Amino acid sequence: HLIGFTERNGNWHAEDLSLADLAKEFGTPLYVYSKRALTEAYQAYDRACVDASGKRRARIHFAMKANSNLAIIDCFKQLGAGFDLVSGGELSRALAIGADPSSLVFAGVGKSADEIAQALKAGVKCINVESIAELHKINQVATRLQCRAPISLRVNPDVDAQTHPYISTGLKDNKFGIAYHEVLKTYREAALLSQIDIVGIDCHIGSQITTTAPYLDAVDKVLDLVAQLKKEGIEIHHLDLGGGLGISYGEESPPDITEFTNTLLNRVAERGFGHLDIVLEPGRSLVGNAGVLLTHVEYLKPGAEKNFCIVDAAMTELMRPALYEAYHAIVPVQSKPVKSVTYDVVGPVCESGDWLGRGRSLAVEEGDLLAILSAGAYGFVMASNYNTRPKPAEIMVDGKNVYLIRQRETVADLFANESTLPKQTHSPL
Numbered sequence: 164h165l166i167g168f169t170e171r172n173g174n175w176h177a178e179d180l181s182l183a184d185l186a187k188e189f190g191t192p193l194y195v196y197s198k199r200a201l202t203e204a205y206q207a208y209d210r211a212c213v214d215a216s217g218k219r220r221a222r223i224h225f226a227m228k229a230n231s232n233l234a235i236i237d238c239f240k241q242l243g244a245g246f247d248l249v250s251g252g253e254l255s256r257a258l259a260i261g262a263d264p265s266s267l268v269f270a271g272v273g274k275s276a277d278e279i280a281q282a283l284k285a286g287v288k289c290i291n292v293e294s295i296a297e298l299h300k301i302n303q304v305a306t307r308l309q310c311r312a313p314i315s316l317r318v319n320p321d322v323d324a325q326t327h328p329y330i331s332t333g334l335k336d337n338k339f340g341i342a343y344h345e346v347l348k349t350y351r352e353a354a355l356l357s358q359i360d361i362v363g364i365d366c367h368i369g370s371q372i373t374t375t376a377p378y379l380d381a382v383d384k385v386l387d388l389v390a391q392l393k394k395e396g397i398e399i400h401h402l403d404l405g406g407g408l409g410i411s412y413g414e415e416s417p418p419d420i421t422e423f424t425n426t427l428l429n430r431v432a433e434r435g436f437g438h439l440d441i442v443l444e445p446g447r448s449l450v451g452n453a454g455v456l457l458t459h460v461e462y463l464k465p466g467a468e469k470n471f472c473i474v475d476a477a478m479t480e481l482m483r484p485a486l487y488e489a490y491h492a493i494v495p496v497q498s499k500p501v502k503s504v505t506y507d508v509v510g511p512v513c514e515s516g517d518w519l520g521r522g523r524s525l526a527v528e529e530g531d532l533l534a535i536l537s538a539g540a541y542g543f544v545m546a547s548n549y550n551t552r553p554k555p556a557e558i559m560v561d562g563k564n565v566y567l568i569r570q571r572e573t574v575a576d577l578f579a580n581e582s583t584l585p586k587q588t589h590s591p592l
């Protein structure tokens with residue numbers, strides 16, 4: 164499942180470059196991405212998006228929350244992708260790389276009036292609306308700006324995506340989307356608002372989903388709504404099926420991207436909705452396996468109950484294990500003839516939840532380099548500065564070439580925007 168990263172004669176490489184050399188040049192912790200890996204993942208989607216006669220039946224909008232580095236999103240733009248955005252900040256990133264505003268969809272449960280105005284002024288393709296209150300706010304902002312607002316309603320289809328509860332979004336007790344039984348009523352209300360243009364319908368059922376069945380349930384439920392809306396004279400032009408396809412972090416065997424996409428698109432066509440423009444919003448499945456996090460072993464600390472391998476990366480660089488107990492494979496970058504020992508791989512942050520892998524058998528010594536695999540999605544973007552830790556550098560490998568795509572932060576950067584209180588000239592009463 165790893166395209167850009169391979170082990171050759173005991174040495175891990177990113178495409179044609181050795182990870183050990185990259186760590187030497189750029190330091191650690193370090194995010195390393197493979198351009199080939201993300202290109203091939205995109206092309207796997209794209210193969211299914213164009214039918215045998217060459218007609219495009221779906222568009223890929225990369226969910227940039229998974230990895231919004233400008234170089235990454237620029238690669239996707241050049242491959243033909245649009246983007247799924249969830250904040251004014253992400254919209255600014257898309258505009259900064261010159262993305263066509265008509266290739267942007269704007270989602271999120273809590274868009275502010277300023278963000279709505281920013282999206283309308285930019286001319287995004289669609290705002291995905293998650294509540295009746297938001298619908299009214301969009302209408303107000305559009306009235307003030309004297310423009311029209313293209314919208315979709317995000318339907319909560321109430322299907323169980325069978326994934327981690329923190330990343331499941333399509334169940335009725337989740338905060339996301341409009342409850343299934345309220346969708347028709349909300350469309351009728353939207354149709355009456357002066358500045359609102361109904362253009363689509365949207366759903367997203369969760370993330371790291373490893374079977375196709377819940378998607379087909381969601382497609383069927385959403386198409387039932389499209390059929391009913393048509394009867395009422397409300398025409399839907401595009402169908403956004405969200406993202407969420409899982410990747411293999413180790414044991415999982417998610418469906419093949421092209422097959423998965425074909426299955427969804429065929430279902431839409433079989434049900435007689437082939438004329439709709441279809442939007443897919445994958446994030447993780449485009450970048451997850453296109454990145455690794457490199458880290459040095461600082462100390463090996465044997466213990467009575469457990470042995471710890473203390474590394475220079477932490478929950479601040481990769482939060483997924485701490486937050487979701489997520490599994491990421493961890494491999495020594497250069498294999499060595501030393502004895503394997505079972506370790507918990509942990510970072511230097513002052514939290515017991517600061518771990519990256521538990522119970523891992525590793526043949527390592529102090530100073531060795533480890534690669535934490537499948538870290539391209541929800542890795543750097545979820546990094547924090549807790550414990551005043553500068554965020555790591557990010558680099559992209561393309562064949563024999565390497566590019567620094569984000570400089571390592573400095574400690575000075577971290578408090579550059581802070582100030583102490585003015586010094587008191589006399590003591591307070």
Ligand code: LLP
Pocket residue numbers: 226228229247270330367369370371405406407408444445446447448483487540541
């Ligand atoms: N569209 C919408 C509306 C979303 O909320 C998401 C992800 C996506 C698309 C992209 O989903 P993907 O294809 O990447 O699964 N931080 C978590 C994942 C949170 C996903 C949030 N929404 C993690 O590290 O597992």
